[in-house]
Amino acid sequence: MIIKCIAVDDEPMALNLVVSYIEQTPFLQLVDKCSSAITALRSIQDHPDVQLLFLDIRMADLSGMELAKIIDQGTSRRDRRIIFTTAYDQYALEGYKVGALDYLMKPFSFADFSRAAAKAFEYFSMFEEAKQVPVTRQVSVTPDKDYIYLKVEYQLVKVDTGHILYIEGLKDYVKVFLDNETKPILTLTSLKNLEEKLPITKFRRLHRSYIIALDKVKAVTKNSLQVADITVHITDQYKDAFAEFLSSWA
Known part of the structure; x- marks a missing residue:
């Protein structure tokens, strides 16, 4: 599976680093690299099949967060996802609200980048599988x-x-x-x-x-249960519901 992506950053060195990481990742295909969010918006319009954006947040004219909101209004974020790249951690919550797939803090290594890319690969693999299953x-x-x-x-x-x-x-x-x-x-x-x-x-x-x-459910303890091949540990939020289940379980 190949994921088509765009790299967006107004810092040339940061942009080139992301591009080099993309080019080293076999399942990523670089469609375009953009030095501003406005340029990226035009590129998305020119390449509607782009699936993934590596997107800086703090940029002049239009921020990466503003671009993410525009994209979300125009198309389903389920078939186009964003990985934010930024030096500022205060945007994490806002990134979650716009459905960011991941959040890379600068400076990040190729190992950090690879983990985020792997998350994208898992997401789009399941997305494509769901479309193809009869x-x-x-x-x-x-x-x-x-x-x-x-x-x-x-x-x-x-x-x-x-x-x-x-x-x-x-x-x-x-x-x-x-x-x-x-x-x-x-x-x-x-x-x-x-x-x-x-x-x-x-x-x-x-x-x-x-x-x-x-x-x-195959087995229970006082704070967990086993179903199929997983064990679910009960948190405090659900302990009352679990206690009710235990009282009737046999």
Whole structure:
């Protein structure tokens, strides 16, 4: 898989460093390098298939953060992501709000860059996989079972809730693990939205990042549970819900 990207920085040395890192990374393809956010905006318009921006924040005329907000208004941030590069750590929270994939603090090494690039590779790999998996592979239709509908790219997929093991939340998308599939379904929604679709008698959010199918729990301790091949440690926020589950678990 090749990820098309643009490097944006108004400092020539910083820009050239990012470009050199991109060129050393086999799965990244440099489409353009830009010395301002305005130039980058034009480049994005000229190259609508660009997926990833390595974007400096403090720049003259238009800041990287302002550019990120413009991009978010014009296209889904799920198929175009941003990795911020900056010398100022006070922008981390604002970067999260605009859906930044990662946040590199200058000066950063090639190892730091590679970790952020690997995160982008994992994201876009799952994104592409979700688009290519056929509906028939994901659906097990029986009339007497409950279902939910998940948005998987350009289609709604009907999923038998009886096959759900657990659901993992990852920022603006979630992974749904099934007992009849080797790979999870990737759906572009939030864990909170998905929690509201599921029956509370069968599913419970017992961790910030996980919803658990209660009948798929294999073992419990006083502060953790095991489902499929993972162990979920219960935090204080969910200890009351976990205590309620323990009282009825057998």
